[in-house]
Each structure stands twice: as structure tokens, then as C-alpha cells.
Amino acid sequence: MRKSVNRPPTPDVMENQGKEPTLQELINIELIDSGEKERLMELLRERLIECGWKDEMKALCRAFIKKKGRNNVTVDDLVHVITPKGRASIPDSIKAELLQRIRAFLVSTAL
Amino acid sequence: MSLPNEDDMSSSSDTQITSHIFGDLLDSIIVDVASECHRIAKLGLDRNFEEDEEELRLSAQARVRVADPSNSGEANSKYVVDIFGQTHPSVANEVFECMNCGRAIMAGRFAPHLEKCMGKGRKARAKVTRSSTAAQTRQSRGNPASTYSTYSNSNSTSRLSNGTSGVAGEEYSNGALEEP
Numbered sequence: 001m002r003k004s005v006n007r008p009p010t011p012d013v014m015e016n017q018g019k020e021p022t023l024q025e026l027i028n029i030e031l032i033d034s035g036e037k038e039r040l041m042e043l044l045r046e047r048l049i050e051c052g053w054k055d056e057m058k059a060l061c062r063a064f065i066k067k068k069g070r071n072n073v074t075v076d077d078l079v080h081v082i083t084p085k086g087r088a089s090i091p092d093s094i095k096a097e098l099l100q101r102i103r104a105f106l107v108s109t110a111l
Numbered sequence: 112m113s114l115p116n117e118d119d120m121s122s123s124s125d126t127q128i129t130s131h132i133f134g135d136l137l138d139s140i141i142v143d144v145a146s147e148c149h150r151i152a153k154l155g156l157d158r159n160f161e162e163d164e165e166e167l168r169l170s171a172q173a174r175v176r177v178a179d180p181s182n183s184g185e186a187n188s189k190y191v192v193d194i195f196g197q198t199h200p201s202v203a204n205e206v207f208e209c210m211n212c213g214r215a216i217m218a219g220r221f222a223p224h225l226e227k228c229m230g231k232g233r234k235a236r237a238k239v240t241r242s243s244t245a246a247q248t249r250q251s252r253g254n255p256a257s258t259y260s261t262y263s264n265s266n267s268t269s270r271l272s273n274g275t276s277g278v279a280g281e282e283y284s285n286g287a288l289e290e291p
Contacts, residue, residue, distance in 0.1 A: 004149065005146075023124070023128070024128060024131060027128060027132070028132075028135075031132065037136075040132075040136055041136055041139060041140065044136050044137070044140060045140055045143075048140065054144055057141070057144045057145075057148075058144065058147075058148055061144070061145065061148035061149075061152075062148065062152075062157065062160070065148070065152045065160075066160070070152050070153065070155070070160075071153075073149060073152060074149070075142070075145050075146050075149045078145035078146075078148055078149055079141060079142055079145045081145075082141050082144065082145055083138075083141055086137070086141050086144075087134075087137060090137070095133070098133055098136070099129050099130070099133055102129045102132050102133060103125065103129050106125060106128065106129065
């Protein structure tokens with residue numbers, strides 16, 4: 001049966017032992033640990049629903065599904081359908097707000 | 112200057128990191144939306160999914176039905192199905208005995224039969240005056256008012272044959288009486 005989700009293989013533990021965590025990774029860990037990542041996600045989700053972005057994406061999905069047939073669609077397909085349009089159609093105000101919050105977080109963690 | 116300006120580097124890398132984080136968030140949300148749509152599609156939960164095609168199909172069906180001459184609706188069709196799925200013949204076919212002439216009459220033809228039988232119409236009246244009146248008079252204990260019974264409806268007639276003629280008499284004053 002075709003898998004609905006293409007999951008990248010779990011990285012081998014041995015591979016990572018020699019590397020130092022990058023700044024990016026450190027920040028990511030800090031984001032998650034402090035719960036800020038969750039809050040940012042919720043904020044972004046809420047804003048995108050308010051402005052109708054989510055509905056647009058759902059409409060794109062439905063159109064694609066109708067065309068391709070309900071049983072031939074994978075989550076991956078839908079992700080590839082939505083991603084370009086999705087990234088491009090984020091309202092500037094929402095993007096600015098989120099970037100502002102992220103930057104504030106970086107400053108507050110004094111990295 | 113060969114040495115890169117540290118401030119610039121950190122701010123640009125900050126910006127880079129910020130954008131990267133934003134990109135991450137967005138990707139996660141996109142995957143969520145895609146997964147939700149995928150689920151709805153697979154489970155068939157989207158009630159409006161086939162709306163347009165359904166509408167087209169229904170309107171095509173309706174058009175075929177209208178164009179088809181054999182399905183001309185209840186007026187002509189003999190066997191109509193009601194909401195319980197029962198069919199009724201267009202003419203009621205229970206047979207019973209006419210209380211006036213004693214003949215076996217079909218229920219659906221009872222009213223026209225009574226018209227002739229009781230003498231409501233012009234033709235029947237003349238015929239009835241002689242033959243039925245005699246029968247009525249015999250049944251109603253000789254009440255002279257019973258002559259008019261031929262012009263009244265069947266209800267009062269049956270009452271006449273069974274009940275008091277006094278009541279019948281009163282009724283005639285209200286009914287449509289016609290002098291012979």
C-alpha cells in the first residue's frame with residue numbers, strides 16, 4: 001500500500017555524535033523548551049485562519065483531489081500543491097508580526 | 112576591510128535565523144492543513160465534495176424526465192404511488208348495494224348512479240316521479256311531504272325511511288324544493 005506520508009529516515013545516532021550543535025539547532029532547542037515555539041505556532045495558525053489563508057489552501061486541496069481522484073492522493077501530494085502558493089500568499093502584516101516576535105525571542109535569550 | 116564586521120554578521124545571521132524559524136513554523140502549518148484535507152477526502156467527510164457534479168447529474172435527470180412523454184404525471188397515470196408506496200386505482204372499485212334501488216354499485220360510480228337513481232337530473236326526475244315516489248310513499252308511512260323527498264339528498268331520504276317523518280318535514284322547508 002502506498003504510504004500517505006513520506007517520512008525521512010530517522011538519522012542514525014552514531015552519525016551525529018561527532019558534530020557540534022549549530023547555532024540554529026541551539027536556538028531551536030531553546031524555542032521548544034521554553035514553549036515559545038508552540039505559542040508562535042498557535043499565533044500563526046490563528047492569524048492565517050482569520051485572514052482566510054487556510055480556506056484558500058483547503059480549496060486548492062479540494063480542487064486537486066477532485067482532479068486526481070479521492071483515492072490517489074497522498075499527504076505529500078497535497079503538501080507539494082500547497083507549499084509554493086502557501087508561502088507566497090502570506091499577508092505581509094502577519095509575516096512581519098511573527099518575525100518581530102521571533103526576533104524578540106532571540107534577543108531575550110541573549111544568544 | 113578584510114575582517115567582517117561582527118555586528119553585520121550577527122544581525123544578518125539573526126535575520127537568517129529568524130526567517131528560517133518562520134519558515135519552519137509555516138511548513139508545519141502547511142503539513143497540518145494538507146493532512147487535514149487528506150483526512151477529510153479519504154473519509155468522505157466533505158459533504159460538498161461532489162456538489163457540482165451532483166447538481167449537473169440531477170438537472171440532467173430532471174430534464175430527461177420532463178422530456179419523456181410517457182411520464183405525464185398523476186392526471187393521466189393510472190397507478191400513482193403515494194408516500195407510503197401504495198397504489199390506488201383511479202376509480203374506487205369497492206362494490207356495495209345502493210339503498211335506493213338495491214343494485215350492486217361500484218363506489219367510484221356511486222354519485223352519478225345516485226343522480227339517476229334519486230332523480231336529481233332532468234331526465235331522471237320525470238321517470239322517477241311515477242315509479243320511485245310510490246316506493247317512497249310506501250316507506251315513509253304516507254307522509255304527503257315525502258313527495259319532495261325525490262329532490263332532497265340521500266341523507267334525508269334514508270332518514271325518512273327509518274325515522275320520523277316530522278323531522279324530514281322540517282328539513283324540506285330548508286332544502287331546495289321544486290314544484291313538479
